[in-house]
Amino acid sequence: MNGPSGARHVLVVFHATFPVAHGGINVMIAELAHAWSAMGIRVSLFAPGPWGQKTLSVERFGPITLYKMRLRPLWDRRRPLRGLLGLVAELPRTLWTLWRLIRREGVDVIHFHTARDYQFFFHLLRWFGGPPGVTTFHGTDALVLAEGKRRDTPLLRWIVRRSAAVTAVAPHIGRLIERACPDLAPVRVVLNGVNVGIGGALDQPPDDMRLPERFWVVVGWVEPPKGQDVAIRAWAEVSRLWPDLHLVIVGGQTFFPNGEPHFPGFFEAMLNLVAENGTAERVHFLGQLPREQVLAVMARARGLLFPSLREGLPYALLEAGLFGLPVVCHRIPPFSDLIGEGVNGLLIPVGDDRSLAEAVSRLESDPEAARRMGEAWREQVHERHSVRAMARGYVSLFATLAGDETGWGVRGTSDGS
The missing domain is CATH 3.40.50.2000 (Glycogen Phosphorylase B;)
Known part of the structure; x- marks a missing residue:
């Protein structure tokens, strides 16, 4: 027809x-x-x-x-x-x-x-x-x-x-x-x-966006399935080892049509967790941003953390490959299908904030390994995604x-x- x-x-x-x-x-x-x-x-x-x-x-x-x-x-x-x-x-x-x-x-x-x-x-x-x-x-x-x-x-x-x-x-x-x-x-x-053609077009964030000099980024709705609490808990240890390294969380809350949040109190709980573990000056919430600005933030990041508990095949993970970012993910099927341990990223046990901190520290201690993993992920995204x-x-x-x-x-x- x-x-x-x-x-x-x-x-x-x-x-x-x-x-x-x-x-x-x-x-x-x-x-x-x-x-x-x-x-x-x-x-x-x-x-x-x-x-x-x-x-x-x-x-x-x-x-x-x-x-x-x-x-x-x-x-x-x-x-x-x-x-x-x-x-x-x-x-x-x-x-x-x-x-x-x-x-x-x-x-x-x-x-x-x-x-x-x-x-x-x-x-x-x-x-x-x-x-x-x-x-x-x-x-x-x-x-x-x-x-x-x-x-x-x-x-x-x-x-x-x-x-x-x-x-x-x-x-x-x-x-x-x-x-x-x-x-x-x-x-x-x-x-x-x-x-994959947009990877080199966004190498600077907007002028009005203040970002730390050195940071890792988490991208996703702020809700329990996305696991931001794991990254926040890990950052207490990361900050002890790398005092100038920050965590930037991009994403907002999700709401029902009547304006009620899907997960009442979770966003506030994350703010409280940051205060409790003493990382208020190292963990930053940017809220929900237009996609172009999200990409601009990712272009400046040193790596992507993806501590989600369940996923399909998230765009943010693929977009990390556009900028050659090393990725640290939970060892769950959507990520283990794509990420080879030590090849194009690192996989950690689900909910293990200590392992997440160790993974970030490993990549910060070995910039050449981080670069190789990021480039391998970039090549895979270009070839398959x-x-x-x-x-x-x-x-x-x-x-x-x-x-x-x-x-x-x-x-x-x-x-x-």
Whole structure:
């Protein structure tokens, strides 16, 4: 089903408010969309709109079109009967609107950025000849499906089973899904990728950002799964050995739509921990920053600490490779799949702040080893984790699902990656 221009057309369905600006989880969507456009593929984006948006809206950002419209959930927990009646009344119009969009634009493949309950509308269209869909898992979404603790898990499993293919952004996520849901195997792994062309473009932070002369950096939301407490505890020992070495923590809190924090009191607990271990002058919280400023901070850092307890394949880890930073991570599957001990970084036991301090001290004591590990990580990111490699991985799958390899990537990949 080719679009009006004859080019192949991918519709990306995602859960966010504005995907084109680089930042947060939307980095992958934005960079994929631009990479596919550079390959000669038409790309459109669809996001569920706010509750009051009953009709389809259209916004254009260069060659990329963003569609938004309200999609009713299948089950309204607060008002079950009223929600069901509203869904029955609205279902024909919603399906007709989505069907017209897909037919008018000539969509060949739908890429579901994550599995969400509202995607059942698109899967219903398969009964009327709609295009095949690919569902991608990133980390937390895979745990939701595997653990089955949410009320909407049966619906999510139905949605994923309706997908023509299931992909994961890292090997351990693919293994998790296959163990929990054998009927979904094989899960194809398409590794996350970053724009490797930006590594040398941000060698200075903004003028108004005051950074220590020598520091390591932690990047991520300030919340228990990210493990900032491990790094903070370790810094008491690091400061004793290296008094001029600082720790910079980049990231803010996460909040529910009503403004309540996901993890009440955790950020304040981290501030208290810094005060308790006497590192108030050595540990700095920069808060949530635009991606360009995060990269500028990383460009000045001596290394990246990633003490997360669980992850998918985080962009911050890949971005450290853009600047040749040595990395110190917990020994958990997403990191042990990528980091070879002493080759492109160091792995420490989970929650072991003493080992983290020893790892930082080891790299500070041997700058040449730190440089070698950083360069090895840079080479691996360029070879395996570029936007180009990620885009080609998906396109290869899309071409197979569409049953015709013509029209996919006919202009190469001049995406700057």
